[in-house]
Amino acid sequence: MSHPVAPVRHVLIEGNKTYHQISEDLCVPTERAPSREWILAFSVASAFTALYVFAVVWTIWKGIGEWGTNRTINWAWDITNFVWWIGIGHAGTLISAILLLFRQRWRTGVNRAAEAMTIFAVICAGQFPLIHMGRLWLAFFIFPFPNTRGPLWVNFNSPLLWDVFAISTYFSVSVLFWYTGLVPDLATVRDRAVGFRKKMYEIFSFGWTGAAKHWQRWESLSLILAGLSTPLVLSVHTIVSFDFATSVIPGWHTTIFPPYFVAGAIFSGFAMVQTLMVITRKVLNLQEYITINHIDSMNKVIVLTGTIVGVAYLTELFIAWYSGYIYEQFAFYNRVFGVYWWAYFGMMFCNVVSPQLFWSRRIRRSIWWTFFLSIVVNIGMWFERFVIIATTLARDYLPSSWSYYRPTWVEISIFSGTIGLFFFLFMIFTRVAPVVAIAEVKAILKVAGDQYIGPRARKEAQTVAPMATEKQEERN
Amino acid sequence: MSAENKKVLYGLYNDEEELKRAVKTAREAHLDIMDVYSPFPVHGLDPILGLRESRLHILGFVYGATGALFGFLFMSWALAKDWPILFGGKPYWPVPSFIPITFEMTVLFAAWGMTITFYTICGMWPGVKAKILDNRISDDKFCIAFDVTQAEQKAVLGLNDFFRKTGASEVHEKLL
Numbered sequence: 307m308s309h310p311v312a313p314v315r316h317v318l319i320e321g322n323k324t325y326h327q328i329s330e331d332l333c334v335p336t337e338r339a340p341s342r343e344w345i346l347a348f349s350v351a352s353a354f355t356a357l358y359v360f361a362v363v364w365t366i367w368k369g370i371g372e373w374g375t376n377r378t379i380n381w382a383w384d385i386t387n388f389v390w391w392i393g394i395g396h397a398g399t400l401i402s403a404i405l406l407l408f409r410q411r412w413r414t415g416v417n418r419a420a421e422a423m424t425i426f427a428v429i430c431a432g433q434f435p436l437i438h439m440g441r442l443w444l445a446f447f448i449f450p451f452p453n454t455r456g457p458l459w460v461n462f463n464s465p466l467l468w469d470v471f472a473i474s475t476y477f478s479v480s481v482l483f484w485y486t487g488l489v490p491d492l493a494t495v496r497d498r499a500v501g502f503r504k505k506m507y508e509i510f511s512f513g514w515t516g517a518a519k520h521w522q523r524w525e526s527l528s529l530i531l532a533g534l535s536t537p538l539v540l541s542v543h544t545i546v547s548f549d550f551a552t553s554v555i556p557g558w559h560t561t562i563f564p565p566y567f568v569a570g571a572i573f574s575g576f577a578m579v580q581t582l583m584v585i586t587r588k589v590l591n592l593q594e595y596i597t598i599n600h601i602d603s604m605n606k607v608i609v610l611t612g613t614i615v616g617v618a619y620l621t622e623l624f625i626a627w628y629s630g631y632i633y634e635q636f637a638f639y640n641r642v643f644g645v646y647w648w649a650y651f652g653m654m655f656c657n658v659v660s661p662q663l664f665w666s667r668r669i670r671r672s673i674w675w676t677f678f679l680s681i682v683v684n685i686g687m688w689f690e691r692f693v694i695i696a697t698t699l700a701r702d703y704l705p706s707s708w709s710y711y712r713p714t715w716v717e718i719s720i721f722s723g724t725i726g727l728f729f730f731l732f733m734i735f736t737r738v739a740p741v742v743a744i745a746e747v748k749a750i751l752k753v754a755g756d757q758y759i760g761p762r763a764r765k766e767a768q769t770v771a772p773m774a775t776e777k778q779e780e781r782n
Numbered sequence: 783m784s785a786e787n788k789k790v791l792y793g794l795y796n797d798e799e800e801l802k803r804a805v806k807t808a809r810e811a812h813l814d815i816m817d818v819y820s821p822f823p824v825h826g827l828d829p830i831l832g833l834r835e836s837r838l839h840i841l842g843f844v845y846g847a848t849g850a851l852f853g854f855l856f857m858s859w860a861l862a863k864d865w866p867i868l869f870g871g872k873p874y875w876p877v878p879s880f881i882p883i884t885f886e887m888t889v890l891f892a893a894w895g896m897t898i899t900f901y902t903i904c905g906m907w908p909g910v911k912a913k914i915l916d917n918r919i920s921d922d923k924f925c926i927a928f929d930v931t932q933a934e935q936k937a938v939l940g941l942n943d944f945f946r947k948t949g950a951s952e953v954h955e956k957l958l
Contacts, residue, residue, distance in 0.1 A: 482893055497917040512907055524823065
């Protein structure tokens with residue numbers, strides 16, 4: 307990293323860190339015994355995970371009839387939760403891939419945790435399409451495999467099948483990207499560990515040595531995986547939106563859905579990253595690596611994507627009116643003033659109004675406001691999916707089949723259970739691997755550390771900063 | 783294996799700029815560097831060390847193209863040839879419908895292919911025991927290593943001299 311550093315750059319690593327101090331700070335959370343708070347929180351997450359398992363087994367055992375879905379509203383909480391979780395996953399890929407291509411250095415503080423969050427969110431999301439099929443044991447029918455029925459192939463025209471490919475590709479590529487980035491850091495943990503832990507980390511770090519050629523290939527691989535993940539992440543939510551947009555349901559078959567879904571996904575994803583990071587940086591004592599500047603940057607993304615989502619909501623309403631098509635007009639009138647009006651106004655308030663507070667620098671840089679608003683945004687995005695799915699289906703073509711939907715305890719348990727599962731996985735992750743990318747943070751230390759740039763930079767540190775030495779070498 | 787029991791002389795530096803200067807000096811003196819190890823990718827090191835650019839991205843393209851072809855041709859064969867079915871009045875060979883899955887297969891093949899290639903050519907797999915010169919290389923030390931298995935006493939002294947001149951904080955010898 308020997309680019310000249312502009313004086314306006316934010317300090318991204320505080321506390322006058324040395325390379326050794328960085329390893330120390332970031333490895334210690336995996337080495338010390340879990341705190342009492344961690345054990346308590348982990349027990350709660352485990353309890354919810356157990357509830358999730360119970361409710362899913364109940365669903366499979368008794369059938370989908372245990373849910374509140376009916377013949378009219380045949381997609382409800384299941385698909386709402388699916389789209390919500392998939393959307394949350396998007397922020398991780400955005401931070402790790404798109405911001406890498408844009409050379410945004412602040413990503414190094416949060417990318418590892420955000421990618422882990424992506425993987426866990428996709429794990430939670432993937433459950434819903436599978437269990438909502440009803441006969442889970444036949445779920446393998448979704449894959450095109452040679453079979454004794456002809457062989458009869460799957461329908462490659464169907465967006466639901468595109469979804470299968472999109473989500474499985476997304477999941478597996480995210481795991482590769484995340485793990486390959488993690489290998490050098492696992493080697494750092496390995497070299498500090500002794501005994502059984504060392505044995506385990508030897509296996510998981512694949513024999514990483516840090517040789518120059520390996521680093522070169524590692525960087526090349528990371529860059530290309532980022533390049534591949536960038537269109538991939540945009541394609542995933544585009545294809546999820548095709549599940550709706552290619553149907554002939556008024557209120558669903560709109561061409562605005564792909565960009566609107568992608569913006570919403572990034573919006574909710576960043577909100578979830580904020581929720582997690584605000585807690586993680588406090589609990590693991592990482593305030594000097596995930597600084598207020600990081601939180602500020604992410605809040606800017608939230609206000610941008612929240613505004614895009616708001617424009618999309620208003621465009622939808624305008625186009626419905628402008629189309630002159632009464633079914634479309636009814637669908638949107640019903641969405642705003644129909645039986646689920648409260649969900650629509652909840653969505654509007656949480657997604658469009660509340661993030662506008664982030665125009666204020668004071669609120670953007672306040673931990674409490676960030677935490678509070680990140681939760682509000684996540685609630686809002688859940689409402690958005692519910693509004694699109696349930697309100698549209700509740701009033702279909704035949705007034706005689708109009709219906710209302712209420713979740714049963716089974717659906718509530720599955721949903722709250724996946725939140726438990728998400729935190730369960732994330733908390734295990736914070737115990738076994740460094741939450742911040744150690745090697746990447748070290749690589750930007752000299753252009754983002756507070757002893758090199760910013761108001762408190764030391765003179766003697768600046769003389770060894772890469773810019774100065776590089777210039778000197780050129781002169782020699 | 784012949785690679786085993788190499789005698790390695792290595793020096794540790796405290797800063798990547800010192801490392802780069804030392805590598806430059808070594809190359810100018812035509813010293814045969816075995817390898818350079820660092821806790822993070824040191825930018826600007828590769829040209830000084832004389833490493834060619836990685837060709838991994840070319841393979842990435844090949845894997846991606848394979849995936850795209852495989853996905854597209856398989857779907858075409860399945861729907862147009864093996865069992866033609868009309869779906870909603872669309873043609874038997876609905877090319878636009880194949881775009882999403884073709885794209886996903888491109889990404890899937892490229893990502894998996896490149897990652898597997900990366901680990902294979904680096905000789906890294908679960909269970910491979912890393913040949914580590916010093917535990918602090920993954921922490922805060924930058925290392926230049928010379929293979930001195932065949933070297934004469936005089937050459938080794940010369941290398942020690944090189945390390946001292948270029949500001950290495952420590953110099954050690956180890957059987958690898």
